[in-house]
Amino acid sequence: MKRLIVFFALVLCTTCIYAQEEMHVVFLGDSNTWIGGDKCDVSRGWNYWLRGMLKPTTCRSYARSGATWVHTDKYVRDTKENTARLSDNNVITNQIYRLQDAVESGTQAVPTLILIMAGTNDVWFRQDILSTLEHVAVDDVYMLQESFPDARIALITPMQNTKVSAELVREAADMLETVAIRMDVLLIDASGSDVIDREQELKRPTFTRDGVHMNEVGAKRLASFVNSKL
Numbered sequence: 001m002k003r004l005i006v007f008f009a010l011v012l013c014t015t016c017i018y019a020q021e022e023m024h025v026v027f028l029g030d031s032n033t034w035i036g037g038d039k040c041d042v043s044r045g046w047n048y049w050l051r052g053m054l055k056p057t058t059c060r061s062y063a064r065s066g067a068t069w070v071h072t073d074k075y076v077r078d079t080k081e082n083t084a085r086l087s088d089n090n091v092i093t094n095q096i097y098r099l100q101d102a103v104e105s106g107t108q109a110v111p112t113l114i115l116i117m118a119g120t121n122d123v124w125f126r127q128d129i130l131s132t133l134e135h136v137a138v139d140d141v142y143m144l145q146e147s148f149p150d151a152r153i154a155l156i157t158p159m160q161n162t163k164v165s166a167e168l169v170r171e172a173a174d175m176l177e178t179v180a181i182r183m184d185v186l187l188i189d190a191s192g193s194d195v196i197d198r199e200q201e202l203k204r205p206t207f208t209r210d211g212v213h214m215n216e217v218g219a220k221r222l223a224s225f226v227n228s229k230l
Contacts, residue, residue, distance in 0.1 A: 023056040024109040028095045029117040029156075032214055032222075033063035034084075043216050047115075049223035054230075058109050060102075062095040068121045069133045069140070086125050092118055093136070096143050103147075111151045114144055115226070117190075119158035119172040120212065127168070134175040141183040154186040155179065156226060160198040162211030166191075188229045195225055 027033050027040065027047045036045015040059040043049070051059045066085040069092050078089040079098045102108035122133055137155070144153055157173035160166050173191040180187035190196075196218070201211050207218030214222060 021057075023054065023113060024058045024111050025051070025054060025056040025060070025113045025115070026099060026108075026111040027059075027061040027063055027115050027117070028092055028099070029061075029063040029115075030067040030119075030121055031063075031065035032120070032159075032212075032219075033061055033117050034065045034067075035213065036061060036063075036219075038062075044214070044219055046117075046214060046219040046222040046226070049220045050115075050226055053223060053227045054113075056113070060108060062098050062102075063117075064090055064095065066090050066121060067092060067095065067118055068126050069118050069136050070122050070126050070129045071132070071136060072129065086121060091136075092116060092140050093143070096140060096147075100147055111148055113230075114148065114151050114153045115156060116140075116154070117156035117158075119169075119176065120161060123158060123164050123168045123172050124161075124212075130172065133172060134178055137176060137179040138183060141179060141185055145183070152186065153183075154188055154226075154230065156188045157191045159190045159196040159222070160193060160201075161196065161208070162198060162201050166193075166198050186229070188226055190222065190225060195222060 033047055036042050036047040038061050040047045040051045040061050047061055067090050071091055072088045074088040078094055081089050083090055103110055122130055155176050157176050158169050160169050169191050173189055177187050196207055200206055201208055207221055209215045
């Protein structure tokens with residue numbers, strides 16, 4: 001009898017350990033995530049390197065180049081558009097709808113970790129409606145929490161770049177910090193010069209190819225930074 005109890009205890013423990021090891025990672029964001037590919041298999045993207053560090057069971061990116069947090073007044077739900085540039089419907093919200101559809105159809109495992117890195121295009125191209133970022137991000141996080149209540153969610157701030165001031169990037173980062181506190185999710189603040197130093201990139205691109213998009217060295221650097229905060 002004792003042997004039988006021990007056997008079932010070992011089976012139960014093995015099952016628990018296996019369940020704990022299951023990790024289904026999803027990325028949402030703009031071009032710096034998008035360049036890593038939908039399968040996170042392109043080394044120019046930071047998500048490629050983070051995948052190698054986390055070694056998840058599954059890894060999928062729904063990011064789009066040109067995506068923003070904020071919405072214009074012409075925004076509508078659109079899960080098909082893939083312009084690879086700024087547009088009214090190229091927003092994080094539509095990436096969430098695509099993720100929901102994928103899970104419902106069975107082509108995507110229910111995520112256990114969702115990382116969202118966006119804001120660069122908001123401070124660069126949407127300064128006139130940047131003040132709405134906080135409101136939209138709260139709604140987006142709420143959507144994710146309602147759909148995937150067991151998932152861990154992390155918001156990653158935009159990084160410094162050569163197109164806008166570090167102060168403007170900081171403004172967006174502060175908004176996302178407020179969202180993270182309100183919604184009780186993790187904030188990973190990548191807006192400091194310890195990740196990307198705007199002044200350094202202006203003098204000589206070191207971690208970016210063009211002052212905005214990361215090179216492979218920069219992508220690995222960002223992945224290490226994010227991994228250290230998870």
